[in-house]
Amino acid sequence: MSTNKALYLITTGDQDGVGLEVTAKALISLSKKKSFLRDNVFFIYISNSKEKYVIQLKKKFKTLTVSDESLNNIDLYKNFEIVFIASKLSPPHWVFQASKLCMSGRFSALITAPLSKELIQKSGFSEVGHTEIFRSVSKVNNLYMLFVGRFFNVLLLTGHIPLKQVNRNILKFNDTSLLKNLLQFRKNLAPRIRKKPIAFLGVNPHAGEGGIIDGAAEKKLSSFFSVDNSLLKSTPSFEGPLVPDVAFQKKYWNRYSLFIATYHDQGLIPFKMIHGQDSGVHITFGLPFLRTSVDHGTAKDIFGMNKANPNSMIEAIKWALKLSSSYLP
Template sequence: MSNKRIALTTGDDDGIGFEVTAKALHKIGPQKGVQFFLWRNDNASAKYLKLIDQKFTRITVDDLDEGLKIEGPYLVDICSDLSPAHWVEISAKACMKKNLDGMATAPLSKTLIKDSGFKDLGHTDILKRVSKTKTAHMGFAGSEFNVVLATGHLPVSQITKHISFSTVAEGLLSADLLRRALPKAQQSKPIGVLGLNPHAGEEGMIGKEEQMVFPNLISFAKEKKIPVTGPLVPDAAFFKENWKKFSVYLCLYHDQGLIPFKMVHGQDSGVHITLGIPFIRTSVDHGTAKDIFGKNKANPNSMIDAIRWAINLTRQQA
């Protein structure tokens, strides 16, 4: 069986991406049937390169095309003078061509993406553009619970305009992708779908969105054989005693899901999975943390999770 080829992009030059990636690789070590392609710039810390070299035999190349010619038990080290945003785009295109099987990404600032000449607002938009995917969803897998967002980076004033049966149904299909990737014990549990309004609308007395969406959503889920429960009351859904009742929480907007997820899992654990695109992409669940760049303080746990999830998901595709 051929190796699974996974790209690792290390994000902003002055962020913690290379540090956490190096520490993660040192922790994980070589994996049977997996070849890593590590993107970094020529200013990458020699200390962290030495950390990688303790576990891997590293071959340095100038670009991905050259790296793809290398076979064997080697880590392909791509020392690139391109913008880190281009690393993501090039890796995604290689995934579309089946030259790579997946990618795990370190944090990338929206400012850097803009300065690279891209109109994309983040990783997800780059991946959607490259794959020509209309709808992709952000999923977050954690040790305590898992979350999928039905909508993305919307201003609060725009949220209700985007909540419809079709939007939530598309989110449910992505949540089901994550559910089916979980261990069997978790797969059997329903997806918990949150309501939008306080008290989940209180039968229409505090907003009508739940009444417009959920009757059709329950029928849709039954037709698709997706186990589902909802609408859940938003301010009670994330009580600790509820965490193990659901395989995945489907949240209707960004902060509804990410505030509780990050409160419980912190900034140093959990993994972001892009759902709905035709290849595997995982990511850390934290930002560039430029305030601790170069201080050797970055916790690699989220990158460890991201790489392990990328490996497992690509293997599931075998």
């Protein structure tokens, strides 16, 4: 048994959601490849060790159950394939704890199942989502939601903020490290698009129509994404601003390696309409550790029905394994 296994943390989200179900289904599916079990250990947060999906995993894998107070000795657990972390804490607490463990460098990545914003609030936290929790723990202000899909990829320039704040945030945006990091990340994408330009969308209708419909935000973005091509070794860089209402037409999917949307729904409505739960991974861009996630919600309406589609979790785990050896925020 290898002692050089990579260690991954998985938080399974709301107890009455599909997080544990898609986690179990994903791990069982991926275990068909022998190297998956040989090279990795998955530490999974659970609240009930008698839950049916926990029992399924225990039958399939070499497992151990520990408390969340026993994680100081993780090297002792490398002979197992799955380590269940039986926790009395609420799922939002799991995310805080797991983030701190990843910050310590002892885990290769954090993989998260969906967590409702209502549960975060009920647990006494002011944060409204995973991204805000990571910002609080890491003390890194500039974090971005990046969504990788089968057909196209989207980065959100702003996060969970009201629409009325989007324009103000764009006008003062100046995170120059994002440019270089995006170009570096692009190398991990599919060969057909990894050398294609990165497109950025306008904020206003018709991308400002040349200043007729405001246009200040578009002018700011055009200036910001004017990158010195010497950084790129003659490969294309950034193009835009694209008109938002046509940017995601099928003919553009292979023209660009990635789309930069200026606000949450501008990017996620088309992404989720096209990808559904069949494909799509959420990566938190900018963190000092690697975090991947499903791109869907808790789906409480199908909790306990064994109907949840695990494809997004399968892809989230695959991307965690792919990026963890050479991760750059």
